[in-house]
Amino acid sequence: MSKIVNREEMAQGTIILNEIEAPRISQKAKPGQFVILQADETGERIPLTMADTDPEKGTITIIYMVVGTSTTKFKELKVGDEFYALIGPLGSPTHIGNFGKVVCVGGGTGIAVLHPITKALKEAGNDVTTILGSRSYDLLIMEEMMKAASTRLHICTDDGSMGHHGFVTDVLKETLKKDDIDLVVAIGPIPMMKFCSLITKEMNVKTIVSLNPIMVDGTGMCGCCRVSIGEDTKFACVDGPEFDGHKVDFDELGKRLASYLEDEKQSLEACKISIA
């Protein structure tokens, strides 16, 4: 169980893909849901939204950027190695329907989260315009898969190495001006989701975002992942992870994600020493 059957390095080794044996989860998982993973007995539990599932093979795919102790430990796992713990599928699935014209905006590893949602939206009959962004073209992931999952695809790079030279929000704005869009799904770094939501709010287009707060159990038991949605406090693990982008308090989310910054630095240093 939880054995890695396929492993790829993407974006010059900064992003890793793991396809993991998980028969029960692969049968159950729907777009938008996440799993909790733990590398070893002393590890932390971290949530990752699934990038793909293969119910016939009985596998799920996760894609993560190597940033802290947990992902550094994950990166060390080779094909044939097992995760100490893998739990899921958790969270509420994306509401998939035929809305008409949909724009999917993805940035960084948010593109991985966006992939099954985009695929499902297109299969449900929507016209799907996808806008992907990265700092530089060599850091962009899943271009081919996203192309296949969308009606049309735009690429934006901060350095102009491919496609539009600038941010995804520029292309989003243009698209919204040109066409009547029924739904926007934006998944990526917090500033990207925040600014996409600000634009769509102005233009009054419904927007779904997927949030990634710190979690412990992932089943509603601890309340660590609480987020402010309008006037309400919600638990992202059970009430989300997807919410109405126009109501999310992104600034609070950003601050809460930085709760353990100092501890994380200390932990990562210790982890790197022990790996070396």
Added chain:
Amino acid sequence: MSKKIKTPRAKMPEQDPDARRRNFDEVPLGLTEEMAMVEASRCLQCKKPLCVDGCPVSVKIPEFIKLIAEKDFSGAAKKLWETNALPAVCGRVCPQEDQCEGVCILGKKGDPVAIGYLEKFAADWERENGSGEVPEVAEKTGKKVAIIGSGPSAITVAGDLLLKGHDVTIFEAFHKPGGVLVYGIPEFRLPKAIVASEIASLEKMGANIECNTVVGASVTIDELFEEGYDAAYIGVGAGLPRFMNIEGENFIGIYSANEYLTRTNLMKGYLFPEYDTPIARGKNVVVLGAGNVAMDSARTAMRLGAESVKVVYRRSREEMPARDEELHHAEEEKIEFVLLTNPTKFYGDENGRVTGMECLKMELGEPDDSGRRRPVPIEGSEFDFDCDLVVVSVGSNANPLLTSSTPGLELNRWGNITADPANGKTSKKGVWAGGDIVTGAATVILAMGAGRDAATSMHDYLTLGW
């Protein structure tokens, strides 16, 4: 008067409060063999023992105590095992003063027999010195039972049904079994090695344990029946933390007790960075609430290096719901009780970290539904104090994750499962439930009592029908 009554009740040797409030080692050190035998000799061996009636799982109290008095410690442990799958746990965390010891006849004129200490003694002696053999299980019945959750009620059901020859699989959502015994109750009150040893015994008796399985998400109860299970027991605990719902509650440094204790105990945050999960170490800590979980949180904060820990409670000392022993231990460890005080909002800095709270002074009015005098705010009594860490420990609600995925399961208006109080039967055929998911937050032993009753009923069903 007989000589027996004059022997004073054993005093439990404990770690010195000044030392223990900075370490996570167990507080009581345990009775010596001699102390245990002397204490056991105080038991009057009543013909109609009230203590047994006072115990939710009817432990054969006079019998196990007699064996201790006769220096047959292993025999005493085995006697405990006949009715209790978790004696080392119960000896530590049961509210004996309200149960067995509360009705002990010696307590009428003096101090009751220290039944809890003796139970702990016998179970610990057997774990450390015994042969490790487990009770013999009956011939296989070929019936398969799914047990959802692995806390005290689930363990009790598992133990009872294994003894009767049924196949038992325990499904646990976390990566380690034990439920609240592992994530909730701190190491200094219940060492995790003891829980692991009790679970290992269950496995020796044949229990399968599937961790990392969230029933309701990974698999549903109906799917378990399709997979060939004949009956299911739901013992998933209460599970959804309550907050105060006041301004500023999402500031960093404000935890639910569930999160604070899970990070510390299950994830071993107190051993950070050896373990990867961090836990905030506050200097000025406030714990809201006054139950056992609040005391566990306050004492944990002290051990994590706090300069001051305040338990803030809206009623008076008399109404604090924690056990006397827990309150006493907390006070010995220099935890302050700020009574008749209720928070109204939290203050934070520009980084979103909590820096303090505003409170109102309260006074006691007329009794409310619970029979306790209702706290009433005193107008204009607002005052502030500083804090950098807050643990909200004001109870839990029922977690809907499992119940919402199980059609045919009747719930009450709070979302708890409706189950027959006599036998744990739910409205869904083949499904029993017990513990906090039925009653709301209660004690380990009450959950175990519910498990015992359900196991009896489940055995009848598996052998005779619904």
